Structure formats: structure tokens, C-alpha cells
Amino acid sequence: MHSYLIDGLTVLFPFEAYQCQLDYMKAVVECLIKGQNGILESPTGTGKTLSLLCASLAWLEQYKIHNSDSNEAPVQIIYASRTHSQLAQVVKEFKSTDYNRMKITVLGSRDQLCIHPEVKNLENSSDKISVCREKVHRKTCLFHRNFEISKLDIVKLPPMDIEDLVKAGTQRKFCPYFAARELKEKADIIFMPYNYLLDAKARRIHKINVRKSVVIFDEAHNIEQQCEDAASVMISSLDLASCLDDITKVMQWMIKSQSSEYLSTVSTDDNEENNIDANALTITQDQISSLKLKIMKLEELLDEMKTTKGNIPSPGDVAFKWLKSAEIDFTAQGDIQQLQDINQFIAARSGSIFRSNGHSLLKLAEFIETVHPLDENGQPCFTFDMDAQRKSVFKVYIEEENNNNEQQRPSIIISKRPKKLHYWCLSPGFAMRQLCMQNTRSILLTSGTLSPIDSFKTQLAIPFDIIIQNDHIIEKNQLFAAILPRAAGNKHILTSVYRTRQNPEYQEALGQTLHNVIKNIPGGVLVFFPCYKMIDEVVATWKNNATYEIMNQRKRVIIEQRNKTRFESQMKEFNTIIENDQRGAMLFAVARGKLSEGIDFSDKSCRAVIIIGIPFAPHQDRRVIAKRHYLDEMNRGNNKEIKLGDVWYNQQAFRAINQCVGRVIRHRRDYGAVLFFDQRFGDNTDKLSKWLCPYVHTVDFTGMMKGLKEFFAQYSSNSTAQQITHPIQQAFFASVTHSTTMMTSITPKSVTHTVSSEDILQTTLKQS
Numbered sequence: 133m134h135s136y137l138i139d140g141l142t143v144l145f146p147f148e149a150y151q152c153q154l155d156y157m158k159a160v161v162e163c164l165i166k167g168q169n170g171i172l173e174s175p176t177g178t179g180k181t182l183s184l185l186c187a188s189l190a191w192l193e194q195y196k197i198h199n200s201d202s203n204e205a206p207v208q209i210i211y212a213s214r215t216h217s218q219l220a221q222v223v224k225e226f227k228s229t230d231y232n233r234m235k236i237t238v239l240g241s242r243d244q245l246c247i248h249p250e251v252k253n254l255e256n257s258s259d260k261i262s263v264c265r266e267k268v269h270r271k272t273c274l275f276h277r278n279f280e281i282s283k284l285d286i287v288k289l290p291p292m293d294i295e296d297l298v299k300a301g302t303q304r305k306f307c308p309y310f311a312a313r314e315l316k317e318k319a320d321i322i323f324m325p326y327n328y329l330l331d332a333k334a335r336r337i338h339k340i341n342v343r344k345s346v347v348i349f350d351e352a353h354n355i356e357q358q359c360e361d362a363a364s365v366m367i368s369s370l371d372l373a374s375c376l377d378d379i380t381k382v383m384q385w386m387i388k389s390q391s392s393e394y395l396s397t398v399s400t401d402d403n404e405e406n407n408i409d410a411n412a413l414t415i416t417q418d419q420i421s422s423l424k425l426k427i428m429k430l431e432e433l434l435d436e437m438k439t440t441k442g443n444i445p446s447p448g449d450v451a452f453k454w455l456k457s458a459e460i461d462f463t464a465q466g467d468i469q470q471l472q473d474i475n476q477f478i479a480a481r482s483g484s485i486f487r488s489n490g491h492s493l494l495k496l497a498e499f500i501e502t503v504h505p506l507d508e509n510g511q512p513c514f515t516f517d518m519d520a521q522r523k524s525v526f527k528v529y530i531e532e533e534n535n536n537n538e539q540q541r542p543s544i545i546i547s548k549r550p551k552k553l554h555y556w557c558l559s560p561g562f563a564m565r566q567l568c569m570q571n572t573r574s575i576l577l578t579s580g581t582l583s584p585i586d587s588f589k590t591q592l593a594i595p596f597d598i599i600i601q602n603d604h605i606i607e608k609n610q611l612f613a614a615i616l617p618r619a620a621g622n623k624h625i626l627t628s629v630y631r632t633r634q635n636p637e638y639q640e641a642l643g644q645t646l647h648n649v650i651k652n653i654p655g656g657v658l659v660f661f662p663c664y665k666m667i668d669e670v671v672a673t674w675k676n677n678a679t680y681e682i683m684n685q686r687k688r689v690i691i692e693q694r695n696k697t698r699f700e701s702q703m704k705e706f707n708t709i710i711e712n713d714q715r716g717a718m719l720f721a722v723a724r725g726k727l728s729e730g731i732d733f734s735d736k737s738c739r740a741v742i743i744i745g746i747p748f749a750p751h752q753d754r755r756v757i758a759k760r761h762y763l764d765e766m767n768r769g770n771n772k773e774i775k776l777g778d779v780w781y782n783q784q785a786f787r788a789i790n791q792c793v794g795r796v797i798r799h800r801r802d803y804g805a806v807l808f809f810d811q812r813f814g815d816n817t818d819k820l821s822k823w824l825c826p827y828v829h830t831v832d833f834t835g836m837m838k839g840l841k842e843f844f845a846q847y848s849s850n851s852t853a854q855q856i857t858h859p860i861q862q863a864f865f866a867s868v869t870h871s872t873t874m875m876t877s878i879t880p881k882s883v884t885h886t887v888s889s890e891d892i893l894q895t896t897l898k899q900s
Contacts, residue, residue, distance in 0.1 A: 133230050139165060143190040144230040146182065150800070152602040153183045159600040160187035160576065164195075164346060166597070169568075169575045171589055174602035175823045176580040176794035177802060181225050181350065184578060188346060189231040192320055207573065209321040210342060212329050213350040214358075214729075216244060216294055219323045222350065223293040226321070236291045237315035239324040239338060244294050245309035247302050248273055258491050262479030264309075275307040279314075286311050287318060313338070326355070330362040330563045332505050332513070333498065335570075341508065342570045351729065352577035353787055356591055359560035363526075365502040367495060368533055369550030372431040374492035375471075379424045382474055386417055413477050415470050423470055427496070429458040435548035440529045443757045448526025451503050451555045462504045462512040471497040502555060508570070524766075525562050527758055529554040556755060558762040561593025568594045581790035583821055587783060604823040610803040611796075612843040613827040617811030619645045620833045626809050628662060628745030639670045642744070643679035645809065645833065650687055650718060652840040653805065654848070655736035656710050657687060657718040658727060660792045662747040667691060667720050687718040692727055699726060710737050723747035723788045727795075734798035739844070740805040741796045746812060748785045756781070786819035793824060803847060805840060 134145045136154065138161045149157070156174050160183070163170040174180040188209050195207060213219050219238060226232060242260040246252045251267070254260050267273040279286065286306060289297075294308075301308035316322055316339075328334045329347065349355055415423075433454055440446065460467055471493045478490035505513045514522075533550035557563070568575065575594065582588050589596040604611075619626055619641035626645070632638050650657055661667050671691065674680035683689050688709050693699045709717040716736070721727035724747060749756045760777025767776045796804040806824070813820075814830050831839060 138187070141165070141190055141194060143186050145186050146228055146230070149183070150178070150605050152605055153179050155600060156180060156183045156602060157187035159598055160184060161191055163574045163576055163598050164188060164191040167573050168597040169595060170577070170598040170600070171582060171585055171596045172576060172578040172600050173582040173585065173822075174578070174580060174600070175604045175797070175821065177797045177799050178580075178602060178605050180578060180580070180602075181222055182229070184348065184350070184576075185222070185226055186229055186231065188348065188576075189229070189234060189321065192346070193231065193234070196320075205341065205343070206318075206320075207344050207346070208319060209346045209348065210329065210340070211321055211323050211348045211350065212326050213323075214326055214354055216240060216325065218351060219325070220293045220295065223291065223323060227291060232291055234320040235315070235318055236321050236323065237312050237319045238292070238294050238297065239312055239316065239322060239328060239340075240294050240309075242309055245298060245301075245307075245312060247298060247308060248275055256491065258475070258494050259479050262476040262490070265476050266479070273307070275301065275305060276310060278305050279307040279310045282306050283314060287315060289315070316340075326358045327362060329567065330355075330359055332362075332507070332563075332566055333501050334362075336506060336508050336510065339508075342567065342572050344571060344573050347567070347572050347575045349575070349577045351579050353579040353581045353791055355577060356560040356588070359563035359592070360557045362563050363502065363557035364555060365499045366552060366554045367434075367499040368552040369431060369434055370533060371492040371495050372427055372434065373550075375427050375496055376424065376431065378478055378490050378493055379420060379427070379474065382413070382477065383417065383420055383424070386413065386420070413473065415473055419470060420474070423467060426458040426460060426467070430454065430460075433457055434551050434553060437530050437551060437553070439531055439551065443754055444761055445527035445529040445554075445556065445754075445758050447523040448528060448555065449523050450528040451526070451553065454553070455500065455503060460500060460504075462514060464500050464504050465506060465510060465512070468497045468501055468506075471500075499555070505566070513566070522562075524762070525557060525559040527556045527558055527762065529556060529754060529758065531754075554755075556758060558759050559593065560591050564592045564594050580794045581787055581821055583787075583790065584783060584819070587779070591780075601822050604797065605800050606797055606802070608827065609843075609846065611827050612805040612839055613807075613824060613829070614805075614836050614839060615808045615811075615813045615817075615828060615830040616645070616833065616836055617814055617830060618832060620648050622832060625811055627811050628666065633662075633666050633745065634669060636673060639673040640677060640679070642670065642809065643674045643677075643683075646742070647679060647683045647686060648833075649742070649807065649836065649840065650683070650740075652837060652844065653716075653740045654844055655716045655739040656706070656733065657716065657740045657742060658733065658738050658792075658795055659718060659720050659742045659744060660723045660728065660747075660789075661720065662723060662745045664694070664722055666745070667722065671720070683718065687716050688713065690717055690719050692719065692721040692725055703731070707737070723792050728788065728792045729794075731795075732798055733795050734802055738795050738798075738804060740807060741793055742807045742809060743789055743792060743813075744809050746785050746810060747788050748781065751781075782819065786816065790821045790824070793821065805843060807836070 134148055136143050136145060136149060136157070138154070138158050141161050143157055143161070145153075145157075152174060156172060156178075159170055159172055162168070164187075172180070172184070174183075192207065192209055199207075211219075211222065213222060223236070223238060226236065241257065242251065242264055243257055246260060246264065248264070248267070251260050251264050251273075254263060264273070268276050271277060282304070289300065289311075292300065294312075297308040297312060300306075301311060322340075324338075324340075326349065328338055328340060329342070329349075334340075335342070437454075455461065455464075475490035475493040475497075478493070507513050531552050531554070533552055564575075577592075577596075583601070585599060585601065589599070617626060618624065621641075621644070624638060624641035626638075626642065628638075628642075646659070661670075671680060674683070680689065690702055690706055693702055706717050706719060716739075719727060723743075751757075760775075760781060763776035763780055767774065793806050796802075796806055806827075808828075817825055817828055820828065
């Protein structure tokens with residue numbers, strides 16, 4: 133274990149740290165000591181997760197010592213990532229640190245944690261929630277009862293990820309879901325998915341208290357979209373009609389269950405669902421009748437609404453006024469609770485008395501709470517009409533329901549075509565400000581691909597005082613990066629704009645170029661396309677002219693599957709080929725897809741990443757159009773020559789590209805190539821990750837083939853990769869006497885503070 137003195141704080145690190153890791157830990161420590169927010173960008177393979185954990189836990193350990201006499205709730209580190217597989221990897225890193233004695237928990241849903249045989253086999257997550265709550269309430273869940281009995285022993289469990297906790301719960305017959313929640317109260321660090329933090333509803337439900345805590349968002353390159361999605365919601369005429377159908381059946385059951393004739397027919401041998409009296413539902417008949425009238429009014433008004441014209445949505449207060457017309461406003465906590473109670477009642481009895489699962493009731497409750505959000509204590513966040521800022525940030529888009537849904541509609545009112553009402557949040561800053569307003573100590577965003585930083589921090593609309601953009605730890609001879617503007621033979625321009633990508637000549641030229649290039653690349657190759665449709669089209673062409681067969685002979689071609697089960701079997705097949713077939717394999721994947729992040733393609737699993745085209749979002753997508761229009765409107769009165777919608781549109785595409793590029797170098801001794809098959813990259817190198825830019829050059833086909841051959845030749849005959857040492861590491865440790873533990877005081881080079889200049893995007897978005 134090695135020890136470093138950073139701003140007066142001793143940080144223990146499992147290995148000799150590189151300069152970029154020390155710079156990174158310096159930035160983390162500074163954020164936490166000063167109680168400031170930070171944006172921390174460090175390329176994949178530079179050990180950012182380990183640096184982040186060690187620096188933050190070292191600070192927390194010292195903070196707890198200095199504040200041991202405080203009567204306030206303990207300060208915690210809340211560590212969020214996008215997927216549970218990513219969190220499992222972080223927990224694995226945590227166990228390798230000297231801080232693994234600290235208390236942790238990993239929060240997950242019942243989908244991951246429930247072990248009750250009946251509940252875990254339900255297909256729908258909402259059903260699992262409702263049935264679980266019912267069983268807990270009625271004390272019919274053995275695992276929850278055992279959890280209640282064993283709480284004192286459970287809190288003594290060693291650090292566990294979700295898989296470990298499920299295994300322990302299964303063996304000892306206690307509930308892992310409630311165990312994770314119990315461990316949260318005393319944990320030093322809590323791991324959870326993004327949505328638990330960004331969604332105010334989820335924070336309240338899971339009782340997540342971020343006050344004075346350190347909030348970390350790992351893999352934060354997706355956080356803008358995650359923030360917007362957390363504050364967006366949709367409801368349809370079909371949903372409302374289903375709500376009415378559910379409530380009508382409940383009302384009929386309430387009347388029937390109170391009759392003496394019905395009660396006399398209920399045998400003590402009847403099943404649990406039927407042998408229940410009216411007291412099982414706490415809502416009164418008057419309350420449920422009032423709720424039904426409100427929903428009938430909502431359905432009637434939605435049917436009368438006009439669909440959105442010209443793809444330009446209406447201000448957010450349309451949804452506000454729609455609810456208000458049915459007497460639903462910021463005091464709607466009672467309505468929300470009643471909807472949830474009825475859903476729980478129905479879900480626990482589905483398949484017997486009721487055919488419905490009550491899902492639509494939860495959708496309506498979610499819609500109401502999104503428009504009228506509640507804080508962590510269940511109180512309304514806003515007690516006034518929607519102000520100008522919220523009107524501009526939120527937009528309403530109304531469209532007609534699919535004809536198939538219309539035939540299924542169990543509606544009381546079928547006079548008009550059914551509609552869908554989308555309530556979109558178009559500013560990620562709304563969710564981030566709501567989080568920040570809970571009095572967090574620091575919010576840290578980290579990833580290998582956050583650039584461009586200026587627009588990123590401005591979109592999120594909270595102050596970021598400390599920013600770091602690390603260089604990579606590799607040497608120049610470990611990466612070959614080139615832009616290829618023309619195909620093999622120098623005849624066809626490579627550009628996959630929409631009008632070109634369907635051209636058979638372009639598709640054939642692209643195929644010829646690809647199958648020639650992979651001749652000079654060993655091991656695995658990842659080829660990223662803008663969309664699945666393009667993969668389907670080019671593969672169909674290549675299969676017709678034998679190009680695909682030639683590729684498959686050189687490297688086994690595997691095409692990314694959208695189905696989760698088939699995808700997992702594909703990955704096993706890919707790994708088997710990489711290990712056993714010298715030719716290697718080539719994966720055709722989609723930018724922003726499963727293969728672009730979260731999977732470790734280290735060493736020979738990925739010796740090259742090839743980018744085909746630029747993955748712009750579908751320009752006709754309604755939400756994309758709304759976002760671009762929103763940004764352009766925000767820029768009115770400023771610099772009219774700059775269209776902020778276009779700036780954002782381009783940035784999102786290149787951030788996805790930079791994420792794909794990160795698949796190729798996974799650690800300090802790794803090496804590989806990054807190839808851009810599109811001439812447009814020549815004019816856009818400034819949009820690539822900062823660390824990558826010095827490596828990139830434009831070449832013709834002959835130059836690329838020669839360069840690749842020479843690049844991989846240096847690694848073909850010996851273990852050169854194992855001999856690579858980094859000059860920064862050599863310089864830094866040259867004067868250090870090696871021992872089991874080293875104490876070093878550092879002065880990082882690349883931490884910056886407040887950015888000196890703001891572009892037009894920042895100036896405008898600050899006003900939104």
C-alpha cells in the first residue's frame with residue numbers, strides 16, 4: 133500500500149500512482165474539503181474509479197474523526213452509476229483498497245434483490261412492488277420476517293455487491309432488498325443507479341437523504357439525458373380508461389364485499405385473495421367516487437385536446453392546467469396516495485377477482501407527481517402556478533394513439549380519437565438544481581468523455597468550481613489513430629450521410645475498405661455504425677456480393693443483437709473466438725448501444741475501434757426537434773448567428789463517438805488503433821476527446837495500411853507491451869525510495885478552477 137499526502141490529507145493507494153491519478157485525487161480532495169462541485173474527466177484506462185474511491189474515502193474517514201462529537205446525521209458518500217454491472221465493478225475496486233473496512237451498501241430494485249419465489253417470478257416490476265408491499269403488510273413473507281429478526285446480525289455483514297447480498301439472503305433466508313435499505317442508514321458509502329438520485333420521486337420512495345453528503349456520478353457522459361428523462365412522463369387516453377375500469381371494479385367489489393349475502397358465501401377455505409373483507413382497502417367509497425370523477429374529467433379533456441402541429445410542443449403549463457381542470461393541483465398528495473393504494477390492492481389480487489394489474493393507476497400517480505413534485509418529506513416542492521422558467525423548461529406534446537390501442541380501449545367515453553400527452557423536460561439543469569437544493573456538500577461528475585466541458589457544465593445549471601481534464605497514461609507508440617476520407621482505390625469519398633449510406637456503390641466501397649484493413653489488425657475489432665438500420669443495409673449488400681463471406685473468413689463477424697439474452701450469448705461466443713481462434717473476431721455494433729460502454733474489451737479483445745460515420749440522433753425525432761427548438765428560443769436576443777440547437781446536436785454525436793473510442797485502451801500496457809472512416813472527421817478533430825487529438829492524423833488508404841502494418845509489427849514477435857513504461861511515472865518516482873508504504877506530497881499540474889471565458893452557449897443557458 134502506498135501513501136500520498138494531498139492537501140494535508142493522507143490518501144492510501146493500492147499501487148504506485150501515476151501523475152494523472154495524483155492530479156485526479158488532488159481535484160477530488162479539493163472539491164470535498166471546500167464543499168464545491170467538480171467535473172473530472174480522465175480517459176478510460178487511467179484508473180479514475182480507484183482514484184475517486186481512495187481520495188473520497190480518505191476524506192470521509194478524516195471528516196468522521198474530526199466530527200465524531202456531532203449529533204447530526206452522518207455524512208455519506210453516494211456513488212451512482214448507470215447500470216448494476218458498472219456498480220458491481222466499482223464494489224470490486226472498493227474491496228481492493230485499504231478502505232474496505234468501511235461500511236457500504238448497494239441499493240437495487242426488487243428485480244435484482246427479491247428472493248421470494250412468487251414475487252421474483254412476476255414479469256412486471258410494478259407487480260413486484262405491489263405484491264411485495266402487500267405481503268410485508270400482511271406479514272406473509274418469510275424472508276421479510278427473518279430480516280426483521282436478524283437486523284443486528286445483518287448490519288455486521290462484510291462489503292457485498294448485489295450478487296453477494298442475494299447469495300447471503302438465499303442461504304440465510306432473509307430479504308436482501310430490505311437488508312440493503314437497512315444497511316443504508318449506517319453506510320459510509322452507498323452505491324445506487326442514477327435514477328435513484330436524479331428522480332425526486334425515487335429519492336422520496338427510497339428515503340435517500342443527500343443533505344451534506346457527497347454525491348458522485350460515475351460514467352456521467354449520459355447524465356444530461358438521464359436528468360431530462362427523470363423529469364419527463366407520458367399518459368394516454370388508454371391509461372386513463374384503464375384507470376376508470378380498475379376503479380369501477382374496485383367500487384363494485386367494495387359494495388359486494390359489504391353485503392351479508394356475499395360474506396356468508398366466503399368460506400374459510402377460500403384462497404387468500406378472495407377471503408378479504410372491505411377493511412383491506414383503507415380508501416372510502418366517497419373518496420374513490422371523487423377520484424373516479426376526476427379521472428373521467430381528465431379523459432374527457434384529453435380527448436378534446438388538439439394534436440401538436442409542426443412538431444413544436446406547447447408550454448409546460450398545458451399539463452398543469454389540464455390537471456387543474458380536474459381539481460388536481462399541488463395539494464394532490466392524497467390523490468397520489470389513493471391511486472397507489474388501489475394499485476397495491478389490485479396487484480395483490482390480480483388473476484382472481486381482478487383481471488387488471490393496476491399499472492395505469494401507477495402511471496397516473498407518476499404523472500401527477502412529476503407535474504406537481506413532492507420533496508423528500510412528501511410535501512409539495514411548488515405551491516404556486518407554473519412560473520415562466522418552468523413553462524419554458526417543460527413542454528407538452530400531444531399525439532394520437534395507435535389505432536391498435538383504440539380497439540382495446542375499455543373507455544366510458546369513446547367519442548374522439550384517443551391521445552397521448554407527453555410532458556417533456558428539455559433542460560437537464562432542472563433535475564440537477566432540485567438535487568443541489570437538498571443541500572448537498574459536493575456533486576462530482578466523472579467520465580472519460582465529458583468534453584466539451586463548457587457546454588456540459590452550463591447545461592447542468594449548477595456551479596462547477598473545479599475542473600480537470602487528464603491526458604492519457606500511454607505513450608505515443610501505443611495508439612495508432614487515423615482519419616480515412618477516401619475508400620480503397622481512392623475513388624469513393626467515405627461519408628455516411630443519409631443520402632449516401634443507401635448508395636450501393638458507397639456500401640461496396642466501404643466493404644472493400646473494411647475487409648482490406650482488417651488484414652493488418654490482429655485480435656478483436658469493434659466496428660461502430662450510426663444505427664442498426666445501416667448495419668442491416670450494408671450487411672445485406674455485402675452478403676449479395678461476397679464481401680461479407682470474405683470478411684467472415686478473415687475474422688469471424690458477429691452483429692450486435694438487440695435482444696438481451698441473445699446479446700449475452702453473443703458475447704460468450706466472441707470471447708471464445710478471441711481466446712481460441714488466431715484470426716480473431718469483428719463485432720458490428722451501434723454507437724450509444726450496449727457495446728459502446730460498460731464492457732471491458734481489454735488487450736486482444738479489442739485491438740482496433742473503427743468508426744463508420746457520425747451517429748447523429750434521428751433529426752426527425754419529435755423530442756430532438758423540441759430540444760433544438762428550445763435551445764434556439766433560449767438564444768433569442770443573443771448571438772443569432774449561432775444556432776444553439778445545432779451546437780447541441782453535434783456535441784451529442786461526438787460525445788457518443790468519444791465513448792466508442794474509449795473501448796480500445798483499457799489499461800496502461802494496452803495498445804490498439806482507432807480508425808475514422810468518414811471524411812467529415814477531418815474538419816471536426818476539435819470535437820474529439822482532448823487526450824486523443826495529438827494522435828489523430830489524416831491518411832490515404834495506402835498510408836493507413838502501411839501505418840497499421842508497422843504499428844502492430846512492433847508487438848507481433850515479442851511482449852513489447854509488457855515493457856512499456858510511462859515517462860511521467862519514471863520522472864515522478866525517480867527520486868523516491870521504494871518501500872512497502874511511500875509517503876509523497878504532490879503538486880498536480882492539470883487542475884483548473886473557474887473557466888476564464890464563457891461562450892454563447894453558456895451565456896444563454898444560464899438564463900433558462
